[in-house]
Amino acid sequence: MFERFTASARDVVRGAPAYAARPGPGTVGEGELLLALLDGNGSPGAEALGALGVRERRASVEDALRQARRRGGLTNSDAEALAGLGIDVAEIVSRVEREHGPGAFDTASRQPARRGRSLRGPFGPEAKAVLERSLRVALGRGDKHIGDEHLLLAMVAKPGLAASVLAEHGVTHADVVQALDRQKQAGAR
Template sequence: MFERFTQGARDVVEGAVLYAELREAPTVTAEHLVLALLDAEGTKGAFVLRALGVAGQRDAVERDLAEARRRGGVSDADAEALAGLGVDVEAIVARAEQEHGAGALAGRKARRGRRRFGGHRPFARESKGVLETALKVAVGRGDRFIGDEHVLLALTARPGVPRDVLADRGASHDAVTRVLG
């Protein structure tokens, strides 16, 4: 599948791997794909993010992703829905951090010095799903390649924190689709 990726899409995937390595994450996640997309320049995905005003909100996007990670992957929308059921996510997070330390729900970091099979950082199930969805989006649009715009469309189509964070910043699936035409 990777041979069908444009250079822009390859740069996003490679950038995501770099973000995972810099953060010592055990796997490459959809969050890393979002951050790498925000670095893109001169691509359709970069054009869309700039047109929707998301490119200028990088710090806010990173903050929102970090906060959701701190809450164990619970997005603002999920926290709101749970609050409607009487569940205080912030209280749960505070209690977990009180008992187990800051970032207790954020997940494990990769152990230093740990060798990976083939030297590659593995992709998490969610990020593999994003790339598979990008392929389906490209095929559905009649494209014979997978560009970073397809990765962006996949991120905005799949449920989860990346979709919610992007939508909160103006890059909903409908908005992205509209800009791409």
């Protein structure tokens, strides 16, 4: 499947491990793929995020991902939903961190150490699902390649960390589709 990836999609996959929670055994998930996609320049997915104003709010996106990681993957909307049930996630996280240390819920920091280095990095199940879904997205759009735009669409196609964080920043699946369609129409002129 990797042979179908465009250069920009490969850049996202290769760049994502740099954003893992910590060097070494940190696991790559949707958040790391999203941050690597934001690093792109001139590619369809990166340009769509730019057109939707996500680049200007990168610090806020990074903070939302960091906070979700600290809460064991729970996004702000998850925490708000639990608050509606009377569960104070911030208090639970604080108590657990007092007892077990900072980052106790951070699943990426608890991965077992790996021997040797992998060029593609230690991809977790959620990142692998995005990569697999990107193939289905590309095929569904009639494309013979997998570009970073397909990775972005795969991230927002189903509920997950990247989709939730982008939604918190006002970006939905429909917004991404429209931004990509506008690019395609502009390129056809």
